Amino acid sequence: MILIKKAQILQNWVKDQRNNSTKIGFVPTMGALHKGHISLIEASKKMNTYTVCSVFVNPTQFNDPTDFDKYPVTIENDIQLLEAAGCDILFLPSVNEMYPNGFSQNQKYNLGNIESILEGKFRAGHYQGVCMIVHRLLDIVQPDNLYLGQKDLQQCIVISKLIDTLGLNEKIKVTICPTLREIDGLAMSSRNMRLTKEERKLAPSIYAALLFIKNNMEEKQPPELKKISSKMLKDKGFKVDYLEIADFSNLSSINNWKESKKAVVLVAAYNNEIRLIDNLLLS
Ligand code: AMP
DSSP states (O other), rough: EEEEOOOOHHHHHHHHSTTTTEEEEEEEEEEEEEEHHHHHHHHHHOOOSSSEEEOOOOOOOOSSHHHHHTOOOOOOHHHHHHHHTTOOOEOOOOHHOOOOSSSSOSSOOGGGGGTTTTTTHSTHHHHHHHHHHHHHHHHHHHSEEEEEEGGGGGHHHHHHHOOOOOOTTTTOOEEEEEBBTTTOOOOOOOOGGGHHHHHHHHTTTTHHHHHHHHHTTTOOHHHHHHHHHHHHHHHHTOOEEEEEEETTTTTOOOOSSGGOSSSSEEEEEEEEEEEEEEEOOOO
């Protein structure tokens, strides 16, 4: 694996590899890698000549400075995992490299309603920050295929919209990969590293609340199921930001199963200080 820290060097490398049949797969991450991230590398390796992974904790997508300061950094381990997975390039830029002109946003991305619901409602400016960094990364890497995790479903929709608005949808194909879970159902996440033993024991309750909805769809409609499963989480001590049943394509909320052919339940909840998110396809 080649480690590259400078955008210009990566751009030159990409240019040198390009010919008619070269395919470049790209996996953007914030590091503290786990098997979920590695599953995206594996998906990319199957379909591309080269796989590029970026590790960059993007300051502009954190609405909470403490969350940014405490975001886990495990770069030695990340390098080992990526080497073992057969990743070709690790892009590990500095903040200066990614934001040479500072953080002020000279382009506001028009994302429509998707940026103000669910995560967007509780994390002001988050998706504008995501778009700033993904736009910059796409400019540098110029991938043919982009691999994202369903774990961050709303982010997948936002990035697909970004690619649309940049006129890149003919050039870049987005693949959404399934969420990898621990044996007890907890969705793998870099933030899980910050859970105490006690919090870790409670954390699978989030998946249990989602499964409860999936298992009771035939008996009950969304409003009642949302109420019951939110209460299940609150009773365990979670602070629930949202627990919503929505249409998979645009994440607009549904009140009756008939309103959507493909429904999904999405949740964000605090386990003490650690905010966890998850979602589960229902149909
Ligand atoms: P992050 O480092 O959290 O920004 O995540 C980088 C990419 O990995 C995103 O596309 C995530 O959706 C994806 N990802 C995170 N957790 C998982 C997981 N448990 N399973 C599959 N993909 C994941």
